[in-house]
Amino acid sequence: MAKVLVIKSSILGSYSSSGLLIDELLAASAKQDPSQIVVVRDLGAQPLPQLDGEILGGFGGAAEQTERQQAAVALSNELIAEIQSADRIVVGVPMYNFGIPTQLKSWLDYICRAGVTFRYTEQGPEGMLANKPVLLVTTTGGMHRNTATDLALAHVQTVLGFIGLADQHVAYAQGLGMGDEARQKGLDSARDEARAFLVA
Numbered sequence: 340m341a342k343v344l345v346i347k348s349s350i351l352g353s354y355s356s357s358g359l360l361i362d363e364l365l366a367a368s369a370k371q372d373p374s375q376i377v378v379v380r381d382l383g384a385q386p387l388p389q390l391d392g393e394i395l396g397g398f399g400g401a402a403e404q405t406e407r408q409q410a411a412v413a414l415s416n417e418l419i420a421e422i423q424s425a426d427r428i429v430v431g432v433p434m435y436n437f438g439i440p441t442q443l444k445s446w447l448d449y450i451c452r453a454g455v456t457f458r459y460t461e462q463g464p465e466g467m468l469a470n471k472p473v474l475l476v477t478t479t480g481g482m483h484r485n486t487a488t489d490l491a492l493a494h495v496q497t498v499l500g501f502i503g504l505a506d507q508h509v510a511y512a513q514g515l516g517m518g519d520e521a522r523q524k525g526l527d528s529a530r531d532e533a534r535a536f537l538v539a
């Protein structure tokens with residue numbers, strides 16, 4: 340049974356465009372494989388505690404762990420286990436102020452763990468997660484694809500590649516704030532790319 344991990348990160352709830360595209364994709368995917376198991380993490384609805392010095396100390400293996408550190412390490416382990424047990428991963432990547440939502444940044448902060456998901460060798464950094472297909476569903480109000488301002492997608496691609504998830508696919512909906520026609524065009528183009536991921 341195929342297992343799909345879905346990471347949603349919009350703060351716009353039912354108005355989210357990345358959420359809309361992901362839900363459409365999951366519906367099509369369930370039709371194709373009704374036995375698939377889907378695990379959804381909605382970071383906008385249920386944000387993770389923000390990384391700070393205390394939590395980082397917990398990740399670093401401080402000998403005397405506070406309750407908060409223990410909880411953060413357990414959560415981080417859980418998030419990493421979700422990735423490890425998935426066959427495919429879908430991540431919503433909305434652009435907010437040229438970057439990613441802070442909620443998605445927190446997820447990245449919890450899954451990047453030295454000695455667990457990456458390590459440094461004499462040859463440089465090495466991702467420790469087993470490679471698997473990842474679809475990044477990116478949504479932007481303006482036009483950014485393949486330009487110097489395509490920072491949200493580049494950030495997520497870089498971090499996931501760093502921890503070993505290099506088999507990355509993109510469904511890119513841009514121009515969503517530029518009027519009805521541009522919005523429709525942006526969504527349709529992303530739908531085509533999401534469909535390609537489904538059959539790949």
Ligand SMILES: Cc1cc2nc3c(=O)[nH]c(=O)nc-3n(C[C@H](O)[C@H](O)[C@H](O)COP(=O)(O)O)c2cc1C
Binds near residue numbers: 354356437438
């Ligand atoms: C707080 C906020 C900041 C935004 N900043 C940008 C931006 O810097 N560039 C851009 O093109 N669109 C920007 N947008 C538009 C979003 O990228 C667009 O609404 C997209 O659909 C967001 O994805 P979502 O609907 O899944 O949350 C912003 C939207 C919000 C809510």
